[in-house]
Amino acid sequence: MSAAAAVPPMPAPAPVLEVASLSIDFRTREGTVRALENVSLRMGAGEFVGVVGESGSGKSVMAYAITGLLDRAGRVTQGRALFGGRDLLALSERARRASRGRDIAMIFQSPRTSLNPIRTVGNQLADVLRRRHGLDRRAARERSLSLLTQVRITDPEKRLDAYPFAMSGGMCQRVLIALALACEPTVLIADEPTTGLDVTTQASIMELLKDLARRRGMAVLFITHDLTLAAECCDRIVVMHAGHVVEEAPTAVLFRRPRHPYTARLIAAVPARAARLTDLAAIPGSLPDLRGALPPCRYSQRCERAQEACERGPLPIVDIGPGHRVACCNPLEARA
Amino acid sequence: MTPATDMVDAAAATARAPSLPLVPSQRSPDAPAAAVPTSGNFGRHLRHVLAENPVTLGALLVFIGLVAIGILGASIAPFDPLASNTQDALQAPSRHHWFGTDQLGRDILSRVLVAVRLDLAMALGAVALSFLVGSVAGSCAAFFQGWTERIVGRVVDTIMAFPLFVLAMAIVAALGNNVSNIVYATAIINVPFYARLARSEITVLRESGMVEAARLSGNSRWSILFRHLYPNILPAMVVQISLNMGWAMLNAAGLSFIGLGVRPPTAEWGIMVSDGANFIVSGEWWIALFPGFALMSAVLCFNLLGDGLRDIVDPRRRT
Amino acid sequence: MIEGRTLRLIAGRFAASLPSLLGVVVITFFLMRALPGDPAAFFAGPAATPEAVEQVRHQLGLDRSLPTQLTIYLRDLARGDLGKSITTGQPVRAELWNRLPASLELTLSGLFLAALIGLPLGVLAATRPGSVFDHASRLLSTAGVSLPTFFTGLVLIYVFYFKLGWAPAPMGRLDSFTDPPRAVTGFLLIDSLLAGSPALFWAALKQLALPATTLALFAMAPLARMTRAAMLAVLSSDYIRAARAAGLGRFQVLVVYGFRNALLPVLTTLGMVFSFLLGANVLVEKVFAWPGLGSFALEALLSSDYAPVQGFVLVMGTVYVLLNLFIDVLYGLVDPRAKVAR
Numbered sequence: 001m002s003a004a005a006a007v008p009p010m011p012a013p014a015p016v017l018e019v020a021s022l023s024i025d026f027r028t029r030e031g032t033v034r035a036l037e038n039v040s041l042r043m044g045a046g047e048f049v050g051v052v053g054e055s056g057s058g059k060s061v062m063a064y065a066i067t068g069l070l071d072r073a074g075r076v077t078q079g080r081a082l083f084g085g086r087d088l089l090a091l092s093e094r095a096r097r098a099s100r101g102r103d104i105a106m107i108f109q110s111p112r113t114s115l116n117p118i119r120t121v122g123n124q125l126a127d128v129l130r131r132r133h134g135l136d137r138r139a140a141r142e143r144s145l146s147l148l149t150q151v152r153i154t155d156p157e158k159r160l161d162a163y164p165f166a167m168s169g170g171m172c173q174r175v176l177i178a179l180a181l182a183c184e185p186t187v188l189i190a191d192e193p194t195t196g197l198d199v200t201t202q203a204s205i206m207e208l209l210k211d212l213a214r215r216r217g218m219a220v221l222f223i224t225h226d227l228t229l230a231a232e233c234c235d236r237i238v239v240m241h242a243g244h245v246v247e248e249a250p251t252a253v254l255f256r257r258p259r260h261p262y263t264a265r266l267i268a269a270v271p272a273r274a275a276r277l278t279d280l281a282a283i284p285g286s287l288p289d290l291r292g293a294l295p296p297c298r299y300s301q302r303c304e305r306a307q308e309a310c311e312r313g314p315l316p317i318v319d320i321g322p323g324h325r326v327a328c329c330n331p332l333e334a335r336a
Numbered sequence: 337m338t339p340a341t342d343m344v345d346a347a348a349a350t351a352r353a354p355s356l357p358l359v360p361s362q363r364s365p366d367a368p369a370a371a372v373p374t375s376g377n378f379g380r381h382l383r384h385v386l387a388e389n390p391v392t393l394g395a396l397l398v399f400i401g402l403v404a405i406g407i408l409g410a411s412i413a414p415f416d417p418l419a420s421n422t423q424d425a426l427q428a429p430s431r432h433h434w435f436g437t438d439q440l441g442r443d444i445l446s447r448v449l450v451a452v453r454l455d456l457a458m459a460l461g462a463v464a465l466s467f468l469v470g471s472v473a474g475s476c477a478a479f480f481q482g483w484t485e486r487i488v489g490r491v492v493d494t495i496m497a498f499p500l501f502v503l504a505m506a507i508v509a510a511l512g513n514n515v516s517n518i519v520y521a522t523a524i525i526n527v528p529f530y531a532r533l534a535r536s537e538i539t540v541l542r543e544s545g546m547v548e549a550a551r552l553s554g555n556s557r558w559s560i561l562f563r564h565l566y567p568n569i570l571p572a573m574v575v576q577i578s579l580n581m582g583w584a585m586l587n588a589a590g591l592s593f594i595g596l597g598v599r600p601p602t603a604e605w606g607i608m609v610s611d612g613a614n615f616i617v618s619g620e621w622w623i624a625l626f627p628g629f630a631l632m633s634a635v636l637c638f639n640l641l642g643d644g645l646r647d648i649v650d651p652r653r654r655t
Numbered sequence: 656m657i658e659g660r661t662l663r664l665i666a667g668r669f670a671a672s673l674p675s676l677l678g679v680v681v682i683t684f685f686l687m688r689a690l691p692g693d694p695a696a697f698f699a700g701p702a703a704t705p706e707a708v709e710q711v712r713h714q715l716g717l718d719r720s721l722p723t724q725l726t727i728y729l730r731d732l733a734r735g736d737l738g739k740s741i742t743t744g745q746p747v748r749a750e751l752w753n754r755l756p757a758s759l760e761l762t763l764s765g766l767f768l769a770a771l772i773g774l775p776l777g778v779l780a781a782t783r784p785g786s787v788f789d790h791a792s793r794l795l796s797t798a799g800v801s802l803p804t805f806f807t808g809l810v811l812i813y814v815f816y817f818k819l820g821w822a823p824a825p826m827g828r829l830d831s832f833t834d835p836p837r838a839v840t841g842f843l844l845i846d847s848l849l850a851g852s853p854a855l856f857w858a859a860l861k862q863l864a865l866p867a868t869t870l871a872l873f874a875m876a877p878l879a880r881m882t883r884a885a886m887l888a889v890l891s892s893d894y895i896r897a898a899r900a901a902g903l904g905r906f907q908v909l910v911v912y913g914f915r916n917a918l919l920p921v922l923t924t925l926g927m928v929f930s931f932l933l934g935a936n937v938l939v940e941k942v943f944a945w946p947g948l949g950s951f952a953l954e955a956l957l958s959s960d961y962a963p964v965q966g967f968v969l970v971m972g973t974v975y976v977l978l979n980l981f982i983d984v985l986y987g988l989v990d991p992r993a994k995v996a997r
Contacts, residue, residue, distance in 0.1 A: 067900055069896060069899060069900060097899075097902070097904070097905065098902075099902075100899065100900060100901070100902040101900065101901045101902025101903075102902055105900065105901065105902075106897075106900040107897075108893060108896065108897055108900075110893055113892065113893040113894060114893040114894050114896070114897040115894055115897070116894045116898070116912050116916070117894070117916070117991075117992060118915065118916060118919075118989065118990055118991055118992070119911075119912075127898075127903055127907065127911070128901050128902070128903065131902060131903055131904060131907070132902060163991045163992070165991075165992050176897065179897070179901050180901065182901075183901060183902055227344065228340075228341065228344050231340045231341070231343060231344045232340040232341070233340075251340075252343065255343050255344060255346075255347035256343075256347065258347075267344070267347045267348050268348055269348075270344055270345070270347075270348040272345065272348060272349065490674070490678070493674070493675060493678070494675070494678035494679075494682055497675040497676075497678050497679050497972060497975065497976055498679065498682075498968075498971070498972045498975060499929070499930045499931075499932075499933035499934045499971055499972075499975050500930055500934060501931075501933075501934025501935070501937065501938075502933060502934055502937070502967075502968060502971045502972070503968070503972075504934075505937070505952075505956065505964075505968075506683070506686050506964065506968045507686065509686075509690075509956050509961070509964050510686040510687065510689045510690055511689065582800070582801060583800075586803055589803060590803065590804070590805065590934075590938055593803075593805050593938065593941075594937060594938065594941055594953055595953075595957050596956075606805075609803075609805060609806060609809065610805075612809075613805075613809055613942060616809050616812050616813050616817065617812065617816065617817065617824065617825070618817075619813075619817050621813050621817075624806075624809050625806075625809065625810065625813070628803060628805075628806035628809065628810070629806075631803050631806065632801055632802055632803060632806060635801040635803070636797070636798065636801035639797060639800060639801050640797065643797070
């Protein structure tokens, strides 16, 4: 659907969620880790946005900051996360708790451990429904059945009284999606929801997410390290590296005309279907240590196009086309 | 295939075109992890942990002190611990008698110091015995399995079916009321801890490749168990011993407190507290509280040492 | 509300505990036959004539073969005959039964107090790391297991009775001037309330305070430590994160999703705590002159009266096995993942 040739229109003028110049530090025993620097992102209503990057690129940190689940050691040093006209990061803990689930819901990796092992699926759904909508037991049960059906779980009556240990990973993830939907959020953040599931289940979960998002007009922030997966379902893709947003573009544009060297390498690293192991194109170097002194462009030390300007800074953010930005001093040439 | 996959494949193929220099896939060095002291030798690691853990260091020093007192024994006591002098009975702590005197006029400080040897010896004896028997039994159970495992398991479960102190009382009652039986009773009730630990550790090692490797070099089964596997469980055992010493000491002192084993006029912490208990209600606190405090300090020292050792050996099991 | 699963659970766990019960019975048998010298003489008492000793020997079947002895022993046990105490001349069973409430009241109060303080302390230590609760919990856990029970009791008596005068003299369950209430359950606290006498209740409570605290201090340490560790582990788990992300309230996350899950390892710790408590009971009863099972057995032991000792060990062992059974069943009920039959 989103892989059409036409460039999709710019997001609606009033974004439903906007992250502006977000920077996050972590205090650790070995020093301060500058996990995110100057990250900006906008999501329009009903948009399916992918955030792609290596492990450690800061994708999940951003999500945790938005939902207020950041670790105690984490600190927002600058920036805002605007939702419904309010800066989520400036809210009191109480307001945060009230807004969680209601405005922005989140589903996580490892679905089996994300469900309370000693509580039935029905009870967990009822907990959320009661909290969010104040439903009584019978109404909660009915709504739970409906939700389970919407996430395409077979035999929902039986599942309501089942415990998580009796269900497969895929089914658990569906339950988690149902839990998220129970809150009726405007934005759903999915942090690597299909990692660890087998390929067939992966496909069906993604299909479900796309369908639900479209029908409810729910915006989805899809975090993954799998570029191919992002290509399947996202309207737009944001590429992150070492706490920076390096490129952001509509999906088709990103794949046809990547401008950031890192994006190009990420795409090149996708194995061709008939490739041999020795043909894998790895990305040289590794993520820089986020504790020490860092150059303005955190990719410069791995980059073959690095110039003097990359070390000097500041890192420019160039608008290349509609909805296409690049953070690079020396971006790749535009190809036809 | 979906249109998306086609797009990605095409893009990937383009990206791999010669314009982009390919790097042959070699393992890139891992991102620098947190600074874990992976310094080579054990001594340096030990010093690092002790420096980070002043409490463990303190406990170690106290332990050394206790052993020293135990060895020196009566020679550092200011008075004869057994000499009664009814004239000086029930004197509060003073410059002359730092810990006061008991109802028979005996100097309490001297008795507390002399008791170190007996209490330490009882605890050490019990722990050594239970460690030897328990670790060997547990190791054999895990290694040979079958009937050995069943029998050892049954014995251990039966011991653990009783409240342990009650069982110790019964054993002393059955075997006779003397000091060596206190040691045996304490040893018996502590065997399960070592047996279970040895069993679980050897079970893990049994699954590793060590057994096959040793068998291929022509070792007999006993040799495999005791020359190859057993030494590997010693670190965990040492931690258990240290944690167990405190509990063994409490047990032995508890048995003598209720009147088993040690007879007057022997100086031993448990029996001293028992003597002093009669005088607490009339306010002569020093007779019971000084030996009790000494006992508590010794047990605390062993527990802290055990915690520290556990942190050195396996920091993951820290609670 | 007893569903099939619960019944199967109880039956299965009970079957698993039968070997332990058997072990308790058999071991007690062998222990009491292993007495140095002539067991018959011990059971007959130091003042017995040779004829009396022979009579006891015949009675106990000590002149028969070992397997026959075991059969007689088991038969007597099945009839509830635990022998007779030499010093009092009363059947051991009756004495044990009379003294059981005193010990139970003491142990249960100690456990209740330990849980009342230890569990919340552990929870607070986990939810507020680095706070005063955290430090208190850690101090308690380390110091608590190092405290000799008898020493703690004496310190408490000295401070609260002698120095401060808040606690009454450690002379048993009630002071010598107060008459006990009509015995319904044997628990003074309950019986005094049933008799409608708050003054009596208060008197009994005052006597109970120090010995129960002594027991509680010892039991608090492992409970607080395990609660803290379990809560820390649970609070950093994925399902807590997901529950918070779904917008569940603070109390619900902490208690329903957090504490209930943390209870599981705490339950297993309870078994160990009970072992301590039943043993420490003997020491506390001695220090506070508490007329319970422990002091009864102790007196008998020291006066070479062995039948009560045998009965005491048997009862204690059985109580402990049953307690562990109860904890096992409770665990199986709380944790749906537990296998029904071991």
